[in-house]
Structure formats: C-alpha cells, structure tokens
Amino acid sequence: MFNKILIANRGEIACRVAATCKRLGIASVAVYSDADANAKHVAACDEAVHIGGAAASESYLRIERIIDAAVRTGAQAIHPGYGFLSENEDFAQACEAAGLVFIGPPVSAIAAMGSKAAAKALMHAAxxxxxxxxxxxxxxxxxxxxxxxxxxxPVLLKASAGGGGKGMRVVEKSEDFAQALASCKREAASSFGNDRVLIEKYLTRPRHVEVQVFADKHGGAVYLFDRDCSVQRRHQKVLEEAPAPGLADEVRRAMGESAVAAARAVSYVGAGTVEFIMTDSAFYFMEMNTRLQVEHPVTEMITGQDLVEWQLRVAAGEPLPLRQDQLRIDGHAIEARVYAENPARGFLPSTGTLKYLRMPEGVEFAIGSPTRAPVRIDSGVREGDTITPFYDPMIAKLIVHGADRAEALARLSRALQACEAVGPQTNVAFLQRIVESEPFATADLDTGLIERHHAALFAPVEKPFKEALALACGALLTREGGLAHGASPWDGLSHWRLNGSYRQTIEWRDTDNEHAFQVVYGREGETRTLEHDGARETFDWWRGSEPHTFGARLGEARITGRVFVDGDLFHVFCQGSALTFEWQNLLAHAADAEHGEGRLTAPMPGKVIAVLVEPGAVVEKGAPLIVMEAMKMEHTIGAPASGTVAEVLYAVGDQVADGAQLLVMEAQ
Incomplete structure (x- = not known):
C-alpha cells in the first residue's frame, strides 16, 4: 500500500479521498488554486501545494504543476478524483513518465472510452x-x-469527448439542427478542447441507469450493482439512488454482466461506471466513465464497501477485496446534490459567501465513520466559504440509507428540511418538492421528469408565513432592545414605559413575494400582542440556547426555528420552509430600477463567448443576443422585448459580473 498520495482535485471529492487516506494511515497532499487557499480540502490533507490562479485552466488543469507537486512532496501516486484531469490520457501518461502511480485505469482504457464514437465501436464488437x-x-x-x-x-447531439452533461443538445426538428450543432461544438471545444460530436436517436421517456464496475490487475472484474440517475436538469444529475428501483433480477444481472464485458473489452483496471439508457426492460450502452462517479456514495451505502479504498488497493497491485458472489445489496440509498443555483431561473449558478450553513445531523465520511449510515454528508465547503464562478457550485451531497426505498425517501425528506443556507441561492426547496412529488415517490422515473412535471414542481407553495413572521419579529425586537421572556425592563429601555402601554409599527417586506406590509407590536403591562392583516393575537418570544434559535408563542401556537440576521434581512427557517423578510429601516431600495425598460443584464457572473447582434439590429422578443459561459455551461441571453439594439457594452472574451448591463435596447 502507498505511504503518501497527492489528490489532484478540490471540493468534496478531495475531502472524501483524504478521509479514506486518514483511515488507512496514508498521508495525503492537497493542491489548491488562488481561489482555494483556505478551502476545506486544503485543511483536510496533511500537506498542500499552491498550483496557480483561480481559473481551472491556470491550476487544476495544469498537468506539469500537479506532477511537480507530487514529485516535490514525495507522493507515490496521484488520485484524480472526478472532473478536471480524471479522464485525461495525457495526465495518466505524465504520471507514468514521472514514476507515479495513476489511481485509475490504464492509458489505453481512458483513450478507448474517452472518445464516445470509438467506445461505441468497441461495445458493438463486445x-x-x-x-x-x-x-x-x-x-x-x-x-x-x-x-x-x-x-x-428527435436526435441527441453529444460531444464525443464529453461528460457531465456538457456539450449535449436535443434537436427536435431538422431546421433547428444547424444552430444546435454550432452551440454544441462551441461548448465541447471550451470544455474538452475537442469539438467532435456524435448523433444518437433521442429516446422519449428513457431511464438513465448505470452500473459500478471494478477490475484489478489480476484479471478479476465485478459489478457493484446499479444506480438510477434519471432525475436530471440540463443533462446533469440531481438525484441518484441505488439500487435502481423496479429492475427484475434477470435484467439487473444482464446489465451488470454487460458492464463487466464492457470493462473487459478495454482491459480495464480500477473503478469505472458503465452508463445505460433504458426503455422498459431494454437497455443500451451510452458511455463509460473511466473514474469514480459523483454518486458513488449510494453504492457504498448499499454494499457497505469503501470504493476509494478499493481504488487504492487495486492501484497498489492488490486483487479485488471481494468476488462477485460475495457482494450483496442491503437496503436502499438516495443522494441529493445540494447546489448553489436558482431553479426558478433555469438553474443558473449562484455565487457568493455562505454566510450561514446548517446541515442535518449526520456523519461526514471521516476517520472511523461507516460507509453506511442513516444520513451521510459529503461536502467541500463550510460556513464562511465562498461559492465562486470558477468551479462547480455544489455545496454538499446529502446521502441517506433505509431498509427500503420508502424509509430512505422519508429520511431524505426530513434531512432536506433541515438544510439551511444563507448567501447564494440553493436548490434545497426544489429538491424537497421533487422528493415529495408523486412521480418520484412512486418511482415513475425518466430523464424528462423535471421538464414533464415543471408546472407542478415550480407552482407556488404555501409556507408558514405567520409563524415565520412571528420569529422574525422576535429576533428584531431582541436585537433592537425588546423585552425577551424573563428579561429585566432595564435591558430594553426603548420598548418599556413606566406607565401606560406601548405600540410599535414594524414595516416589513416579504422578499419572496415582493410584498410590503406592516406589523403592530403592542405591550400593555405583561400582555404582548402582534397584529397583522386584521388579526390580533397574544405574542411572546424567547431566544433559544443554540445560535440563531428563537421561539415564539402566537395565540395558542408555539413555534421554534432559526433566524439568521444579515443586516436588515431576516432569514427564517421553520417547519421545513425558508422565508426571508426585510425590515424597512429607512433604507432606499433602488434595486428594482436596474430592471427598467431597455436594460438587459447578466443573469450570473461569466464570460461572453458570442455576440449575435450589432448596434442598429432590429430583433423580435426572445431573439438570441449574447451567449455567456459560466461554470462551463452556455447560457443564451434573449431579447426581453421586440426592439432595436442601441448599444452593445461587452465583447467576446469579456468577463462580466452578475447583474451587469450587457447592452441597451430601444423597445418598439
């Protein structure tokens, strides 16, 4: 076994690999960019080496710098994680040339499966x-x-060298093909340095089911069962579960054996994932990812195996820890990817500092932690860290295990209700709605689930408005010197009168619904009341023993929750919902002016990669104007209304901030 390895990655996967290294007594070396100097994965490792600028192209994709860091620190092997250089044959070759073990498959296997077109030919032969x-x-x-x-x-355009949903386009009709091809090739070239594409028949309502395979250097090969990854947005996975629900035993076995055959066809070694697309009981090879997958924890949960440990042992020349007949499925596991993104705006990435972050009670994969636990959290960020535009905006992976799917679903729903974050927007509420939706609950799964049920998943939802408001008022009155339960009147002089009653009008704005309203807080002797929307109820509040925890009594109801106060914004988490109220504290709110007529602004920070119009162009509403790239995903900015382009403010290659005005239009 190795004494020291370098982890050529960042975020939660680097933390995850470091955890297994610690458990096995292997020293670990982190690499980091300018943006990650204080990142969690740096602290998780025994050593850390700076390798360049914030952009991945200046750091995590610089092969020579990573190899140099490994050699200088005395590492014997490099674990590539996933993404970045994990499926790069040049990187694997460079490791070999430097006398380092690449913890992954042989170069020949990466090359064979790195081209989707070549892989299809190999699979046909197998x-x-x-x-x-x-x-x-x-x-x-x-x-x-x-x-x-x-x-x-319909057909599906796919980047031949692609992965992770990038460089993919569904084309519904012939007249849309040329534009989709150009966009697909641009994204493929940007993400993978190769604009070659392949075309496949687009199957309607397919499932995405993949099989975890492992092979050693001694001819051994097994499959560790299957995962359903059908719930996707923008061709990227949102929820994953193992085993795939509803598969007959013979289908599961046939799929597993086909996956092993695919691995053997390229003399595979290490961890790999063979992805299939399914309709009914028929399955078709889609691609093979020659690395560990983001969703590997659900496989660990149902098998009780540490897949990173398997990788290390196989790379060190050991045989597979178990034979196929020794592997068993135990229970059901589901993983939810908690992202910093805005589902209501097309899942655009959201950046910023995580001012407040609270996850459900669970275990992180660390020294002595079991692979199977009721709730497991894999995360690469902490409260106070910043989600930048340079990397994937994942906050955490929330993984649950249950005796069966029903128990796992219930556990995941409760765990999501306990996720709380302030700073970037998150997809937590959206994940809750999917998990509690009928199609997901009944395992009516396919890759179009989100699009097909878009209206229901994005419909307005009733939240505990009155209860959250009571907690916000309690937090505000506490902060401003109000009398908390049991406090001395001398601690709240601004709200205490020696004789007579006291009434205070509080102006609030519900930021979710852009609704301004008034709340009247009153005190007559020992009686306190809260009045809103014509209703007046007795009211009391108190501060809890835990940070940000408050309780309130409103009429006969008792409410508890957490309130994170950020200036005049009161973020309230109660009864599984999140609401935000803004205290109208003599502040000028001019943000709405930025959305005035004639302005077109960037929906996220990113780079302009195409300007499709010139000043003087007359365009119809919805016409594409500018194409931006953020986190290796393309976003086309359309005209908000018909009109004439008066001025283009940015050129191709320019970096723009979130909300920056891109061009000026004169409406018709």
Whole structure:
C-alpha cells in the first residue's frame, strides 16, 4: 500500500479521498488554486501545494504543476478524483513518465472510452447493445445534418469527448439542427478542447441507469450493482439512488454482466461506471466513465464497501477485496446534490459567501465513520466559504440509507428540511418538492421528469408565513432592545414605559413575494400582542440556547426555528420552509430600477463567448443576443422585448459580473 498520495482535485471529492487516506494511515497532499487557499480540502490533507490562479485552466488543469507537486512532496501516486484531469490520457501518461502511480485505469482504457464514437465501436464488437446513431469521424456540418435527418428526430447531439452533461443538445426538428450543432461544438471545444460530436436517436421517456464496475490487475472484474440517475436538469444529475428501483433480477444481472464485458473489452483496471439508457426492460450502452462517479456514495451505502479504498488497493497491485458472489445489496440509498443555483431561473449558478450553513445531523465520511449510515454528508465547503464562478457550485451531497426505498425517501425528506443556507441561492426547496412529488415517490422515473412535471414542481407553495413572521419579529425586537421572556425592563429601555402601554409599527417586506406590509407590536403591562392583516393575537418570544434559535408563542401556537440576521434581512427557517423578510429601516431600495425598460443584464457572473447582434439590429422578443459561459455551461441571453439594439457594452472574451448591463435596447 502507498505511504503518501497527492489528490489532484478540490471540493468534496478531495475531502472524501483524504478521509479514506486518514483511515488507512496514508498521508495525503492537497493542491489548491488562488481561489482555494483556505478551502476545506486544503485543511483536510496533511500537506498542500499552491498550483496557480483561480481559473481551472491556470491550476487544476495544469498537468506539469500537479506532477511537480507530487514529485516535490514525495507522493507515490496521484488520485484524480472526478472532473478536471480524471479522464485525461495525457495526465495518466505524465504520471507514468514521472514514476507515479495513476489511481485509475490504464492509458489505453481512458483513450478507448474517452472518445464516445470509438467506445461505441468497441461495445458493438463486445455485443453490448447500442442506441441507433452516427459515430463516424467525418464532421462536415452538411453530412451531420443528413445523418440526423436519416436517423429521424428527435436526435441527441453529444460531444464525443464529453461528460457531465456538457456539450449535449436535443434537436427536435431538422431546421433547428444547424444552430444546435454550432452551440454544441462551441461548448465541447471550451470544455474538452475537442469539438467532435456524435448523433444518437433521442429516446422519449428513457431511464438513465448505470452500473459500478471494478477490475484489478489480476484479471478479476465485478459489478457493484446499479444506480438510477434519471432525475436530471440540463443533462446533469440531481438525484441518484441505488439500487435502481423496479429492475427484475434477470435484467439487473444482464446489465451488470454487460458492464463487466464492457470493462473487459478495454482491459480495464480500477473503478469505472458503465452508463445505460433504458426503455422498459431494454437497455443500451451510452458511455463509460473511466473514474469514480459523483454518486458513488449510494453504492457504498448499499454494499457497505469503501470504493476509494478499493481504488487504492487495486492501484497498489492488490486483487479485488471481494468476488462477485460475495457482494450483496442491503437496503436502499438516495443522494441529493445540494447546489448553489436558482431553479426558478433555469438553474443558473449562484455565487457568493455562505454566510450561514446548517446541515442535518449526520456523519461526514471521516476517520472511523461507516460507509453506511442513516444520513451521510459529503461536502467541500463550510460556513464562511465562498461559492465562486470558477468551479462547480455544489455545496454538499446529502446521502441517506433505509431498509427500503420508502424509509430512505422519508429520511431524505426530513434531512432536506433541515438544510439551511444563507448567501447564494440553493436548490434545497426544489429538491424537497421533487422528493415529495408523486412521480418520484412512486418511482415513475425518466430523464424528462423535471421538464414533464415543471408546472407542478415550480407552482407556488404555501409556507408558514405567520409563524415565520412571528420569529422574525422576535429576533428584531431582541436585537433592537425588546423585552425577551424573563428579561429585566432595564435591558430594553426603548420598548418599556413606566406607565401606560406601548405600540410599535414594524414595516416589513416579504422578499419572496415582493410584498410590503406592516406589523403592530403592542405591550400593555405583561400582555404582548402582534397584529397583522386584521388579526390580533397574544405574542411572546424567547431566544433559544443554540445560535440563531428563537421561539415564539402566537395565540395558542408555539413555534421554534432559526433566524439568521444579515443586516436588515431576516432569514427564517421553520417547519421545513425558508422565508426571508426585510425590515424597512429607512433604507432606499433602488434595486428594482436596474430592471427598467431597455436594460438587459447578466443573469450570473461569466464570460461572453458570442455576440449575435450589432448596434442598429432590429430583433423580435426572445431573439438570441449574447451567449455567456459560466461554470462551463452556455447560457443564451434573449431579447426581453421586440426592439432595436442601441448599444452593445461587452465583447467576446469579456468577463462580466452578475447583474451587469450587457447592452441597451430601444423597445418598439
């Protein structure tokens, strides 16, 4: 076994690998960029080496700097994690040339599976089922158009060197193909340095089911069962579970054996994932990811195995820890990816400092922690860290285990209710709605679930407004010197009168609904009241023993929750919901002016990669104007109304901040 390894990654996967290293007594070396100098993964490792600027291209993608860091620190091997250089054959070769063990498959396997087109040919030879499509080398746009027309629409365009949902486009009709192809090629070139694409028949209502495989250097190969990853947005996974629900034993076995055959076809070694697309009981090879997957914890939960430990042992030349007949499925596990993003705005990434972060009670994968636990949290950030535009905006992976799917679902719902964050916007409430929705609860799964149930998943939801308001008032009155329960009157002189009653009008704004309102707090002797919307109820409040915890009594109801106060914003978490109220404290609120007519602003920080119009252009509402890139995803900015482009304020290559005005339009 190794004595020291370098982890060529960041965030939660670097923390996860470091945890197994600590448990096994292996020293770990972190690498970090300018943006990650104080990151959690740096603290999780025994040593850390700075490798460059904030952009991944200046740090985590710099092969020579990572190799140099490993050599200088005396590491014997490099674990690539996932993303970045994990499936880069040049990186694996550079490790070998430097006398370092690459904790992953052989270079030949990465090369074989790195090209989706070449992988399809190999799988065809290995008798693994394939979806009809075009996987050829010829990339002439007219030929690709003809191939797509021959396959029949809808078709799926995929970056040949791609992964993680990047460089993918669904094309519904022939006349949309050319524009989709150009966009797909731009994103593929930006993300992978290769704009080659392949075309496949787009199956309607398919499931995305993948199989975890492992192989050693002694000819051993096994599958550690399957995962359903059908719930996706923008071709990226949101919820994953193991085992895939509803699979017949014979289908599960056939899929697992096909995955092992795929691994053997390329003489695979280490951890890999063979992804299939399914309709009913038929399955088709989609791709093989030659690395550990983001969703590996659900496999760990149902098998009780530490997959990172398996990787280390196999890379060190040991045989697989278990044979196929020794592997068993125990219970059900589900993983929810908690992201800093805004689901209501097309899941745009959200950046900023995590001013407050509270996760449910659970275990992080650390020294002595079991792989199987009721609730497990894998995270690469802490309260006070910043979500930047340079990397994936994941906050945490929330993984639960239950005796069956029903128990796991209930546990996940409770765990999501306990997730609280202030700073960047998050998808927590959206995850809750999916988990509690009928299609997910009944395992009616397919990759279009979110789009098909969009209206229900994004419908307005009733929140405990009155209860949250009571807690906000309690927090405000406490902060401003109000009399908390049991306090001396001398501690709140501004709200205490020697003789007579006291009434105070508090102006609030509900930031969720942009609704301004008044609350009247009254005190007559020992009786306190709260009046809002024509109703007047007795009221009392108190501060809890834990930070940010408050309690309130409103009429006969007792309420507890947490209130994080950020200036005049009161973020309230109670009864599984999050609400934000702004105290109208003589502040000028001019933010709405930024959204006036004629302005078009950036929906997130990023880089301008295409300007599609010039000053003087007359455009219709919705016409594409500017294409931005953030976190390696393209976002097309459309015209908010019909009109004339008066001025373009940014050029291709410019970095823009969130909310920056991109151009000026004169409305028709």
């Amino acid at each position: 008798a693994v089922p394939l979806v009809p499509g075009y996987h050829g080398d010829e990339q002439d746009a007219e030929l690709l158009q003809r191939e797509a027309d021959a396959i029949g629409y």
